[in-house]
Amino acid sequence: MRLLIADDQALVRGALSALLGLEPDIDVVAEVGRGDEVRAAALAARADVAMLDIEMPGIDGIAAAAELRTAAPACRVIIVTTFGRPGYLKRAMQAGASGFVVKDTPAAELADAVRRVHRGFRVVDPTLAATSLAQGDSPLTERETDVLEAARTGGSIADIARILHLSEGTVRNHLSSAIGKTAGRNRADAARIAEQNGWL
Structure with missing residues (x-):
């Protein structure tokens, strides 16, 4: 082969x-x-x-x-x-x-x-x-995954909103939800936990 x-x-x-x-x-x-x-x-x-x-x-x-x-x-x-x-x-x-x-x-x-x-x-x-x-499956929605992925670079809420073509309020909502679902302390911690689990 x-x-x-x-x-x-x-x-x-x-x-x-x-x-x-x-x-x-x-x-x-x-x-x-x-x-x-x-x-x-x-x-x-x-x-x-x-x-x-x-x-x-x-x-x-x-x-x-x-x-x-x-x-x-x-x-x-x-x-x-x-x-x-x-x-x-x-x-x-x-x-x-x-x-x-x-x-x-x-x-x-x-x-x-x-x-x-x-x-x-x-x-x-x-x-x-x-x-x-x-x-089991990832607890994150597709959009929460996108937002956490963008947050890994350490950009601001405005940067993430611009990259994903979302409003800043929507980005904050998705980040808040992702932080809750991963039990992270903040967005960087949530991204780290999601990455360790293979969700990103």
């Missing part, structure tokens, strides 16, 4: 490529370090499977998975990440990923996960799946 690997850390990307390239049935055909390079690389290399990290420059791995679902629907996606956050799992699956495993997965298991995803199965880290089920 033809595998694309996307990870912003060159050392990790190279190690994954070297390990998986040793498998007789896996051919690493492309490596990229940015999420916004995934779609073009997958199309050019005719990748069967894309192995994506979550946190990358450009766009994150979840957004890259969503792009692939539209641009290259035959290319299956497996997310391999250091950040085994339950909210990430749900968002990745909604974006079209077929697999979600953490980077400390043994090499043989990782290769098997790639094979299973290629054959059309879903592969999910069992501990993360159990935690995700126990935790």
Whole structure:
């Protein structure tokens, strides 16, 4: 099978490529370090499977998975990440990923996960799946998520309102609601809690 690997850390990307390239049935055909390079690389290399990290420059791995679902629907996606956050799992699956495993997965298991995803199965880290089920869905609405995401940069209410094309009062209301739902002390704390849970 033809595998694309996307990870912003060159050392990790190279190690994954070297390990998986040793498998007789896996051919690493492309490596990229940015999420916004995934779609073009997958199309050019005719990748069967894309192995994506979550946190990358450009766009994150979840957004890259969503792009692939539209641009290259035959290319299956497996997310391999250091950040085994339950909210990430749900968002990745909604974006079209077929697999979600953490980077400390043994090499043989990782290769098997790639094979299973290629054959059309879903592969999910069992501990993360159990935690995700126990935790449930994000309590934040889509707009509260947008506002908290914008608040992470530390801009003012006016800045957030301008970015999201909302009134300042609406931004305050959404922030107040998000702070309450996350039990954060303030908007920065609410954004941190939401990020730790994988809701952002």
